[in-house]
Amino acid sequence: MTFPLFPEQASLGAREVDYVMLWLIGISCFFLLVTAGPIAFFCFRYRRGNQVNRVHIRKGALALEFTWTIIPIFVALGLFGLGASAYFRQRHPPEEAMELHVVGKQWMWKIQHPEGKREINELHLPEGVAVKLLMTSEDVIHSFFVPSFRVKQDVLPGRYTTIWMVPSKPGSYHLFCAEFCGTSHSRMIGRVTIMPRAEYQAWLLTGEQGESPVAAGARLFRELGCTGCHVGSPAVHAPNLNGLFGSVVPLEGGTTTLADERYLRDSIMLPNLQIVHGYEALMPSYQGKVSEEELMAVITYLKTLGSGKRGERIGGPGSAGAVEAGGEAARVQPLHLDMRTPAPAVVQPDGAPAAGGPAKGGTPP
């Protein structure tokens, strides 16, 4: 039987965390020796009855106090630096990371790959590819924890959190829920399987394929009636969604907000919370009418409605039609969607790549 002290390092990030951990262990051992050593020694040497020199006892020594105050401060700052820099990298996924969707609920993990494949309590990942997970919860706070990646992130209802990793070692690893979530909290576990890239591609083609999130999102965008107000020249005055994601939205009352995933989600579920400047509170809420996975799909689709490349953020490199904060932002050119053909759902004025999967004919409201 082996007794490892560290779990396997299955991602590039794991290595970094273990490195910080080793520093911490080293410094702790040092400080423990520096205190326990003298204590043990003094207890032995100065035990009562031992005839030894005890003269010249000092009340205190300023120099000593300063020394053992300043040195720990610097050690602390050093440790802070180590931990914080590793953490900073953990929180900033690369732009080109492959995005998967994760929905946690009592008591399972539902995962969807961008190509459409779905998993429950299982996560297959390709080796050597940066992967970002966009996560939410359907009910209470859960926490997505893979010890072998050394990553953990709480998964919240009504909000999106992200986590990213570069899987580096093929194998099978634990996935745990790490925030108490009710009766079967300890059974909300799963397995992360890392495969070499070729195997992963092959695996993607096995089993049930499913609609990709972008295609599903485009379909839902029609089926749920969003196009009725947000597309073409509608009778209802609704904000244009082109290039919305990543832009700064002016709100009623003079404030602005960034249109991130959370804003998009809130606009669909709690539309009257924040009204866009110049519009009225007319949009109905979709609370209870759309599941978390469907919401993520719609949001993924909305992210593609940009000025140019798919999912490009405003202000990013090469963005065409950059939008500034201000009153005109909402009145940029309207979306052109071909409603009649079952063609790929996303068609941009300058021809962005289409999402895969068949689009079903939608019924406008």
Added chain:
Amino acid sequence: MKVEGQPLHSHFETLQQQENASTLGMWVFIATEVLFFGVIFTAYVYLRWEYPAAVRAGSLHLEIVLGSINTAVLLTSSFIMATAVLMAEAGRRRLASLLAAITAAMGVAFLVIKGTEYSMVIAHGFFPGAGGGPVPGREELFFWLYFLMTGLHALHVFIGVGLLSGVAFFLRRPRGVSVNAVRNIGLYWHFVDLVWVFLFPLLYLASHR
């Protein structure tokens, strides 16, 4: 300064020591109250930061006239209480008792006006849970905070009325009330007033920029 009423408890050496302890005790107690109210004020700040429109809209539905009257009532009552303390220090027990009683009465007036306000707000359907009211957004939460904050404050006013009534009553008895106790209760009353001075603009004046 004529000292009356409070006997010297056996664990104190001098009356001065005992009184100093009481006064410091009141100040520390007020510090705990600041932290206590601080949490609700934090919740208010959260709401105002995230949903300013809801706070403004909700504030419009409050009874600003009644709220203003209440502000005047409390501020005046604090002035009267300060005078009561002065009178107690000067040894004028009956006048101090009368002024304390007037302060208590003004506290009661505050509570009555507040009760009227509550019934008006509820009649308009703004009580949380009663269908959420006719306006959208986070106003329901605003009204929760309104009731919670003013309710907590009203509870403290109620306790203050009790304390002041006690002062007014016992000042007329042979036993009397020590000047220190009158001063400390005055401190408490001023604190209650101060909390209102913050509550009023945050809740009632949010829509009047």
Added chain:
Amino acid sequence: MNHSELTQPVDLPARENDSYLAKHTVRSWLLTTDHKRIAILYLLSILFFFLIAAIAAAIIRIELVTPQEDLIGADMYNRMFTLHGVLMVWFFLIPAAPTVLGNFILPLMLGARDVAFPRLNLLSWYLFITGGMVSLYAILVGGVDTGWTFYTPYSTTFTNGHLVTMVAGVFIAGFSSILSGLNFIITTHKLRAPGLTWFRLPLFVWGLYATSIILVLATPVLAMVLVLIAAERLWGIGIFDPAKGGDPVLFQHLFWFYSHPAVYIMILPGMGVVSELIPCFARKRIFGYKFVAAASVAIAVFSFLVWGHHMFVSSQSVYAGFMFSILSYMVAVPSAIKVFNWTATLYKGSISFDTPMLYALGFIGLFTMGGLTGLFVAAIAVDVHVTDTYFIVAHFHYIMVGGMVLGFMGGLHFWWPKITGRMYPEAIGRLAALVTFIGFNLTFFPQFVMGYLGMPRRYQVYPEEFQFYHILSSAGASILGVGYLLPVIYFIWSLKHGPRAPDNPWSATGLEWTTASPPPVHNFHQIPVVVEEAYQYPVPASPPLEAALPGKSQKGEPL
């Protein structure tokens, strides 16, 4: 000669007539305003709650011996660890040192006859008992399964436990904390004996003072947070409910704003006890008195600034994380300063290893380890990995059990003769201390390893590879249980059969040792006047004289 002078010679009547323990009626106990009796009432109360919480821990540890669910069902398991946390935190750890040791010893150390507000003190105890009964009721009718941290929205919208009743109990007990803290602050400011200036105070007083600041400023926040989650649960106000636009993480901010300072409420008095024990059993004044005193206050202040380190993975912003991480490192520094000063105090001392000293040394070792692992979890990247695992469980148990409980036991042994007038049996005392130390380490050290390997906390079933560590931990827990049980037995035994203690069996400095053991009702026949600094242990001139130092008398012999 001790460091106080009496202004007149005293005439001590027979101990039995004058002792605070003389009157035996139930009424004289339940309506007492004597701080010493109130301390005893608290001692019995916290022991009661500790026992229930310890049984829950035993059940948990037995269940965890196997990876499957065997002893109890999942819902029951979740209620067990919640019960353990709630009772241990609010009904044992927070009250124990302040209300038992603090209540009894503080006025004596200050040369006072009682605390500033004795009737308020009694009210505090009744509030504590009431809160405890309400929480106990909640447990008996089915309990709560949210964990002691009550995270929303599980606690407000999803759990089927008796949340409101449980938090009502904690809410009521919170007022007990606030009033006790208030009492101690005023007592320390206003009831010091003549000549007892701030920098002549024993360090236990400084520790209690810092604790009391946190008690009065942090507990009101808890009270309001509990009101908010009760309101959310009862009326669905929506402040923590994302479906209504609320924010579940707001709860975490508000909760930890109290709960982090709360852990310093637990440890500061224990540190104060150690600051009393080390000088006494090394026969040497404390090294760096002012720094140790200042460190206590610094810890209290800093403790309010670090709450976000419980929330690194909660979706808190990266920069907030940075701030909380730096501040968490800074709060470790004053604790380190204390450890260094204690170590320096031992240098050229004359050290004896009586039971209180064993507990003090155990405290220093285990608290240092717990504190060092605090450095681990303050490193954000590491915390991301270990938060919500057994690493954290081990970290806080090292501090709370290894630190606070050992400190409390050390203080209880040290002041037992003063409190009861009897000595406990020294040999068994030392044995129990050793058993506790060994049992403790066996219970909790494997948890550090398991935690880093990924074993999550609050899990009833777990992957087989963790079983080895769980078995070690459960075995250790049974030994630790013996270590706890022994003192209970011999302390009770000592009440009737222990040798009678003299006024100052340890030849310690401190005003509490200048009065009888047990003290008379009014503490001192004559309020002492203080003329020297604390810890004026005699300085040995040269080695031969060292043998003539007054030793601790085991059998109650006069000094």
